[in-house]
Every structure is written in structure tokens, then in C-alpha cells.
Amino acid sequence: MNQQERILEEFRAVFNKLVWLNRSEMEEALKGHKPSEVHAIEYIGKHSDPNVTRLAEAFYMTRGAISKITKKLLDKGLIESYQSPDNKKEIYFKLTAQGREVFEIHENLHRSFRERDDAVFEKITDEQFESMSRFLDAYTRHLDTEIHKQGIRPEDGPTPE
Amino acid sequence: MNQQERILEEFRAVFNKLVWLNRSEMEEALKGHKPSEVHAIEYIGKHSDPNVTRLAEAFYMTRGAISKITKKLLDKGLIESYQSPDNKKEIYFKLTAQGREVFEIHENLHRSFRERDDAVFEKITDEQFESMSRFLDAYTRHLDTEIHKQGIRPEDGPTPE
DNA sequence: ATTATTTTGTTTCCTTGTCAACAAAAATAT
DNA sequence: ATATTTTTGTTGACAAGGAAACAAAATAAT
Known part of the structure; x- marks a missing residue:
């Protein structure tokens, strides 16, 4: 294994570890909501006029998959849809009050993960x-x-x- | 977005791009074999006495999922199973001649990917x-x-x- | 030696995502 | 203006992987 493969492999390993470590805590705090749902909530909370197509592009997923996720979020009352008066085709989403709660929990958790790892990043010049x-x-x-x-x-x- | 988030995000982006770029070429060359099957063939070709459990640990997947993949590879005649005389429980795998062909194609493709990106790695001190x-x-x-x-x-x- | 626990592999059920087909609306061509 | 093409979102069929239950074998405990 040469330099190139080693560095990519190391990065992959760190990434996997990071994902695995954060996931359990995230799932605990947001019980009842699937990772993909939380992910969508995050995106919807951070972008203006998001629709199925935008979410699909951002997540490297098909529109079909996103359509199912947003359907679930609508049913749960975490998001609601709206349309522009001059476009009857595109359907946009925004968070409900309940959705914003989930959004905040997620953000706070991310903040805590960041703080947890600050030590490592402070040491790099x-x-x-x-x-x-x-x-x-x-x-x-x-x-x-x-x-x-x-x-x-x-x-x-x-x-x- | 701070330093920490930026660097991790950049790595994720590079990784996604890399995976996406390589995938199409890989799928073209190994038509008829699913990525997970090729992945398993790679592992089996590179390790001694691999079994379902080892594959599952290496791939961060469940034994059930691996069991299905190896079953397909056995049916296709790309791998065969064998057992140790002093252990009637564990089932090991090795490549058949046909499996080795797939293995080689995969290795060569990886080599070409590496060469393609050599330029970038040569420039780092x-x-x-x-x-x-x-x-x-x-x-x-x-x-x-x-x-x-x-x-x-x-x-x-x-x-x- | 016998019993209890752990490991290993398989199978069934369920969830999630892809793919393909589709209808409605919008954009483009003619 | 009309016809064609593209975009957008949804649905149903399908495949991949996870969770849990299970049997068989190995290991540990007593």
C-alpha cells in the first residue's frame, strides 16, 4: 500500500469512526426520527424554498426517495409545503414549530460534537x-x-x- | 462554518467525487457483478481463511447481509467454500478461477485509478x-x-x- | 462430564432506496 | 398559437441491507 492509498484509507477510517461514534448519541436524542428525516429537516431549515429536486441533488439521492421522506415528514407534522403563486409545479417545504424543535436538538448536538473534538483541531497549526x-x-x-x-x-x- | 467543519466537509466532498467518478467505470468493466459482490471478492482474494463473520466486521455489515452475498457468489461459481478438519462450524471462502478473473479486473482498474491520480500525490511534499x-x-x-x-x-x- | 454461554451462519420480515413509468406543469421550438 | 421537450413530483415493483429468531457447533463454567 503506497502513500496515496494509505492517506485515503486513514481518512476513511477516521470518518467511519466519527460517524459511528456520533450516530448512537444522535439516535438517542432524536428517537422516533430516522437519520434521513433529520437530515432533510436540517436541509430544509437551512435553505430557502427547498423542494424535492433540491434535496435529491444535495443528498445524491433520487427524487423518488426524497418524495417518500418528505411525505413522512408531512404526515408527522414536522414540515409543511407551500407553493409560489407563479409556479404551480414546484412544491417547497418549511419547518413547522415541531420541526424546528427537532432542528434545534440536532444543531445543539452538532455543536457538542464539535466542542468534543475541538482539542484535536486546536493542536493543528x-x-x-x-x-x-x-x-x-x-x-x-x-x-x-x-x-x-x-x-x-x-x-x-x-x-x- | 469553522475550520473543523470545513476540513471535514472538504474531505467528504472529495471522497464522494472520487467514489462517483470511479463507480461508472468500475460498473462498466464488471457488468453483471454488483459492487458488494466485487468488494467481497476483493476481500476474499486478499485474506486467508475469510468467513462470513470476518467479512461482516470488515465491511461494517451484518452477518445476515454477508451471508446473502456469499450465497450469490457461490451460485455464480465465483467463490467456493471449504472447512477446516478441526472446526465444523466456521465456513471459509476462496476464489475460483472465474472469481480470480473478476479479482484481477478489479485490481487493474484500481491500479489505473491510482495512476490517474498520481499527479496530485506527487505534488505533496x-x-x-x-x-x-x-x-x-x-x-x-x-x-x-x-x-x-x-x-x-x-x-x-x-x-x- | 455435564451444563451454560458464546460464536457462527442462515432465514424471515421489514425498511429504505433505486428504477421506471406516469401525469401535470413549465419551458422551448416551430 | 401550437406542438414538442423538459422539469417536477409521485407511485409501484424490485433489490439490498438490518434486526431478530433460530439451530448447530464450539467454548467456558461448574
């Missing part, structure tokens, strides 16, 4: 941070170039926020 | 590499400590290779 950031930027640009080379298929490609 | 590596080690240790604090539940925790 600005140079270290800059170093990683430059690497990531370079890698992203490289991948974008490669994606472009392959002949892009924008309809199923990621369109991150 | 040894200091940069060291810097990232130290950060990752520190983060892993920190998370291990936190996991330990929480009261460990080894039965559903990750047990990476």
Missing part, C-alpha cells in the same frame, strides 16, 4: 491546516478535470450545494 | 504528508478515547482489519 486544505483543493480540481474528460452526464452527477 | 498523517493519528486516538468513555459496546462496534 495554521500551516498544517493550510497544507491539508491545499491538498484537498488540488485533488478536487483534478477530479473535476477527470470528470470533465469522461464526458459529463449532468443528469445523474452530483450537484453539491 | 513529505512534510505535507507527514502533517496530514499526524493529524489523522491524533484524531483517531481522540475518537478512540471518546468511544472508550462512552462505555464500549464491542458487539456492534467496528473492528477494522
Whole structure:
């Protein structure tokens, strides 16, 4: 295993550990709501006029899947839908009071996770941070170039926020 | 969004892009085999005496899920099972000739992905590499400590290779 | 040695997401 | 203006994976 594979593998491992560690606490605090539902609530709470298509693009999921999730959230009364007077096709979502509660719990938990790990990030120097950031930027640009080379298929490609 | 969140978010983005870019090519080359099947073939080809439990631990999946995947691979004739004379319970797997073909195609593709991205990794200095590596080690240790604090539940925790 | 506990693999049921087909609305072409 | 194409959201059929229950074998306890 060379340098390249090692660094990517290490990152993957850290990420997995992080996800696994946070999940149990998150699930405990938000019992009764599935991770995908909470995720959608977070997005809806943070963006203006979100609709099924936007959520699907942001989550790299199909519109069908999102449609089912928002249906559940509507049934639970965590979100409500509204439309623009000049567009009868698109359906937007916003949080209800009850949805905002879930949103806040989620935000607070995220804050606590961040604080928990602050120690590690305080120890990295600005140079270290800059170093990683430059690497990531370079890698992203490289991948974008490669994606472009392959002949892009924008309809199923990621369109991150 | 602070430093901490930014760096993690950037890594997630790079990772997603990487997965997405490689997937189409991989699926094209290994048509007829599901990603999870190929993944299992890779593991079986690289480890000695792998069984359902080992695969489940390595992939962070349940034994039930792995059991179904290996069943399919057996039916396809890509792997075969064998047992030790002094253990009638554990069932190990190894690749058949046909399975090795899939294994090789997969390995070659990975090699080509690596070569494709070499340029990016060649540009990072040894200091940069060291810097990232130290950060990752520190983060892993920190998370291990936190996991330990929480009261460990080894039965559903990750047990990476 | 016998009993109790743990490990291993499989199966059934359930949930979640993808895919494909569809209708309604909007955008574009002609 | 009308016709065609694209976008948007929904639904039903299907596949993948998780949870739980289970039997068989191995291990530990007594």
C-alpha cells in the first residue's frame, strides 16, 4: 500500500469512526426520527424554498426517495409545503414549530460534537491546516478535470450545494 | 462554518467525487457483478481463511447481509467454500478461477485509478504528508478515547482489519 | 462430564432506496 | 398559437441491507 492509498484509507477510517461514534448519541436524542428525516429537516431549515429536486441533488439521492421522506415528514407534522403563486409545479417545504424543535436538538448536538473534538483541531497549526486544505483543493480540481474528460452526464452527477 | 467543519466537509466532498467518478467505470468493466459482490471478492482474494463473520466486521455489515452475498457468489461459481478438519462450524471462502478473473479486473482498474491520480500525490511534499498523517493519528486516538468513555459496546462496534 | 454461554451462519420480515413509468406543469421550438 | 421537450413530483415493483429468531457447533463454567 503506497502513500496515496494509505492517506485515503486513514481518512476513511477516521470518518467511519466519527460517524459511528456520533450516530448512537444522535439516535438517542432524536428517537422516533430516522437519520434521513433529520437530515432533510436540517436541509430544509437551512435553505430557502427547498423542494424535492433540491434535496435529491444535495443528498445524491433520487427524487423518488426524497418524495417518500418528505411525505413522512408531512404526515408527522414536522414540515409543511407551500407553493409560489407563479409556479404551480414546484412544491417547497418549511419547518413547522415541531420541526424546528427537532432542528434545534440536532444543531445543539452538532455543536457538542464539535466542542468534543475541538482539542484535536486546536493542536493543528495554521500551516498544517493550510497544507491539508491545499491538498484537498488540488485533488478536487483534478477530479473535476477527470470528470470533465469522461464526458459529463449532468443528469445523474452530483450537484453539491 | 469553522475550520473543523470545513476540513471535514472538504474531505467528504472529495471522497464522494472520487467514489462517483470511479463507480461508472468500475460498473462498466464488471457488468453483471454488483459492487458488494466485487468488494467481497476483493476481500476474499486478499485474506486467508475469510468467513462470513470476518467479512461482516470488515465491511461494517451484518452477518445476515454477508451471508446473502456469499450465497450469490457461490451460485455464480465465483467463490467456493471449504472447512477446516478441526472446526465444523466456521465456513471459509476462496476464489475460483472465474472469481480470480473478476479479482484481477478489479485490481487493474484500481491500479489505473491510482495512476490517474498520481499527479496530485506527487505534488505533496513529505512534510505535507507527514502533517496530514499526524493529524489523522491524533484524531483517531481522540475518537478512540471518546468511544472508550462512552462505555464500549464491542458487539456492534467496528473492528477494522 | 455435564451444563451454560458464546460464536457462527442462515432465514424471515421489514425498511429504505433505486428504477421506471406516469401525469401535470413549465419551458422551448416551430 | 401550437406542438414538442423538459422539469417536477409521485407511485409501484424490485433489490439490498438490518434486526431478530433460530439451530448447530464450539467454548467456558461448574
